[in-house]
Amino acid sequence: MKTIATLSWKSVFNRKTTAILSILTVAISVILLLGVERIRTQAKSSFANTISGTDLIVGGRSGQVNLLLYSVFRIGNATNNIDWKSFEEFSHHRAVKWAIPISLGDSHKGFRVMGTNQDYFKFYKYGRKQPLTFAKGKPFHHLFDAVIGSDVARKLGYKIGSKMIIAHGISDVGFTRHDHLPFSVVGILAPTGTPVDRTVHVSLAAIEAIHVGWESGAHIGKTPDAKTLEQRHFQPTQITAMLLGLKSRIMAFALQREINEYRKEPLSAIMPGVALQELWGMMSVAEQALMAVSVFVVIAGLMGMLSSLLTSLQERRREMAILRAMGAQPKHIFALLMSEASALTLIGIIVGLTGVYGLMFLIAPVIHNHYGILITPEMLTPHEWLLLGYVQLAGMLIGVVPSLRAYRQSLSDGMTIRI
Known part of the structure; x- marks a missing residue:
């Protein structure tokens, strides 16, 4: 076996160009297969880790996926707001331990x-019930204080004391900005790997203050200056959503039903975990399609390696005949070709793994900045090892075809080669 392995490596080395092409086809297949799997699983993990310890999310009547996306992931917009009186009522409910109001709409x-x-x-927690912590500064206290996420600070270069102008709505253009009401950064949150990192946090009173003189997104009146507004007391009339933590999770279903049947205004209460499962269900077709494409790319790569081995086999018939003349048996010829196919597949997998981790280091910051999905170069999971095992097994099975052909030819050719 040692002699066969040595011959196999020398044979592969002598056909460097063909071998490199075969290795690259397998490597690209592995990169796509593991890349899709890693992004799929870590995207799920990143989404699941965004919120923890929150039992119910309450918003205006809408689908639970839509409510989850805009309240937690800052994707999309609310269909309706919640009356502040409704928040006060449920925040003091006998089953509620804490309540967090959320008001969205500016940028x-x-x-x-x-x-x-x-x-x-x-009270807000992420990951495995990890609390928010401050890298610098403290929570907002004055009307025009702002606490920013780590990505906001890094990308915009903000520090404690930096001034910032908030714009009305999602589009940050000149005519929508509250230019004469600058906010001052008083706190920078530690990185969380969640949408919190890409959020600017201000008080509810500040949201009310900057919209004095605004109606339906239009600036129709005069807004007082900051000093005048600071002397006034602002009470929100509406919010976008609220997060509820309960005294006991057993009460979750009863309170959810009570909120969904609330008669004073149409509300929806969802459980984050259930809404996430529905989201994954909606994405399952896309996941299966991506995985199917990856599998076909692997098959195409292995077929390319098979084509290369079969093409080179015709040129190596004299080599096989010489090996027979030197005492090699047909089973040795079979083992030689099998070991070559196995070696090429194994090297392709190793190169592919290197490429996967290299690409992850390069694109992880881009994915995190644009989509808020944290991709980390973790060790391979048992499922990923299983996928690589399938690729290696498939490569060995592919090697059976040229190996059998070489076996039969070595029996019939002898020293006389029929080309």
Whole structure:
């Protein structure tokens, strides 16, 4: 076996160009297969880790996926707002331990602005019930204080004391900006790998203050200056959504039903985990399609390697005959070709793995900045090892075809080659 392995490596080395092409086809197949699998699983993990410890999310009447996307992931917009009185009623409900109000609708240079209160920094958790922590500064206290996520600070170069102008709506253009009401950065949150990193947090009172003189997205009146507004007391009339933590999870279904049947205004209460499962169900067709494409690319790569081995086999018939003359048996010829196919597949897998991790290091920051999905170069999971095992097995099975052909030819050719 040692002699066969040595011959196999020398044979592969002597056909460097063909071998490199075969290795690259397998490597590209592995990169696509593992890349799709890694992005799929880590996207799910990143989404699932965005919110933790929240039992119910309440918003205007809508589908639960839509409510989850705009309230937690800052994707899309709310269909309706919630009356502040409804928030106060449910925040004091006997089953509710804490409640966090959320007001969305404004932005700053492409980042969403969220109005909330101090309870957000106290009760909001992500990952495995990890609390929000400050890398620098402290929570907002004054009317025009702002707390920014780590991505906002890094991309815009903001520090404690930096001034920022909030724009009305998602489009940050000149005529929608609240130019005369600058906010001051008083806190920068530590990285979380969630949409929190890409959010500007201000108080609910600040959201009300900057919209004095605005109606339906249009600036129709005069807005007082910052000093005048700071002397006034602002009470929100509406919010976008609220996050609820319950005293006991057993009460979740009863409270959810009570909120969904609330008669004073149409509300929807969802459980984050259930809404995520529905989201994955909606995406399952796309996941299966991507995986099918990846599998076909692997098959195409292995077929390319098969074509290369068969093409080179015709040129190596004299080599096989000489090996027979030197005492090699047909089973040795078979083993030689099998070991070559196995070696090419294994090297292709190793090169592919290197490429996967290299690409992850390169594109992970881009995916995180644009989509908020945290892709980390973790060790291979058992499922990924299984996929690589299938690729290696498929490569060995592909090697059976040229190996059998070489076996039969070595029996019939002898030293006389029929070309």
